[in-house]
Amino acid sequence: MSGPIEPQWNLLPDDPEAFFGLSGEYDLRDLKRKYNSFIRQFKPERFPEEFQKIRAAFERLNDALRYHERPGTSVIQPDQQFDWKFNEPTKQNPQPEKRPPELVEPREFPFPDDARPVERSDSLSAQSDPQPLHERISVESLPGIFEDLKQKEEKTPYDYYTLAVLSDIRQEETHAFAYWLLEGLQAHPDEPALFELLRQYFANQPDPDGLPELLEATSRAVRTDRFYYLTERAWDELLCHDAFSDFREHLETCEANLLDHRIDHMLVFYLHILKTAVWKASDHWLREKFGEIEAHYDRLPYWAEEEIDFLEQINLYRSQRSEFLEGGPVRAMIDQAIFDYCTKRESDADRSFLECQNQLVSLEEEVLREFNVPEKDIGIVLYLWERISSEVLERIAEELYPEQTESLEVQAKKLGHRLLTEGVGIRYQVLHSLALILGLGVLGSIGLII
Incomplete structure (x- = not known):
């Protein structure tokens, strides 16, 4: 009898669909079947590193399927996500008539003091043909590149990504990485790679210190019901570690900032969060949330009944x-x-x-x-x-083999x-x-x- 097939680890984390052998139309049941076959082979107590990779890939696809989202990618691809000319800004057309007024003007986020943009230097302004970023990294200091990028008046999505990474290397204030991604999403609304990078940040158990403030800032930048898909895993952490009264207050504050009247993502979010919340929440809050789900039962996906x-x-x-x-x-x-x-x-x-x-x-x-x-x-x-x-x-x-102890x-x-x-x-x-x-x-x- 042939042994189990070795997973293609090189496909993670960028292509979880190919890793699980999924393509075209598939649903939660198909995904779970593939996931379970790997988990039987790579149990967490024996293969902790492999298990974490498999689990992260599963959660990424599972979340996307539950929210009817296309599984996002954080891979930098020249034809979709980022401008690979790096330093050439992409002109933005804000089209204010199609966006909420609150998002037209630049928004202030609570950046650490040393992470705030500074005035452009004369030398940078005079630079007519700047070097591509990948060439500058080999000859310039990272702090110098970081400061120069902060001075750019019009930043590309890749610039914001670079600032986020460099802020992490510099070990700036907590969540500086996420705040730079938020700044990028404000300048480039719905940019898919920035959105997915931020979603993965929330999914990877971020530092709870300052997390409620980060979630509130996110709700001011992403004001549609996609906010629930973006931040769901961070709410899991808050619900487990905070008093429920604090959790509820933070969630209500964020929901008050949302302008989208669509509720499909909200319903999926509460179906998920109630599994834990039912043990901590008040009877009044539970009646309210179960009532909302019941009132919109016809809008729920097929898997929600069970x-x-x-x-x-x-x-x-x-x-x-x-x-x-x-x-x-x-x-x-x-x-x-x-x-x-x-x-x-x-x-x-x-x-x-x-x-x-x-x-x-x-x-x-x-x-x-x-x-x-x-x-x-x-x-x-x-x-x-x-x-x-x-x-x-x-x-x-x-x-189960007879020869096993x-x-x-x-x-x-x-x-x-x-x-x-x-x-x-x-x-x-x-x-x-x-x-x-x-x-x-x-x-x-x-x-x-x-």
């Missing part, structure tokens, strides 16, 4: 959580795995699930005792395990497979995910319920 159902069940479970936890310590373990699935990054959530599974396999009597109840009393938990286990097991499923994880997988293949009847199908996780103990519970 996601809404899951979110509603999570919200319902949260309202009954304290009662469920009264059942004993095994239930507390299960509750923690559900919570981690909703609030942690994928690899950490999968690890929490497997640790819970491994412990439960050895707790037959405790599981039997705590789940010896009518099915209706644990119906929501059964549904949640159905969803969580199916997703996690898609990622960790692998061939059997860890608890392998034992649990085999047990789950046997329960699934040998079980008959509707009730076995309804309970198969719980059987998969709880192992032998749930087998007794199933017998009692039937």
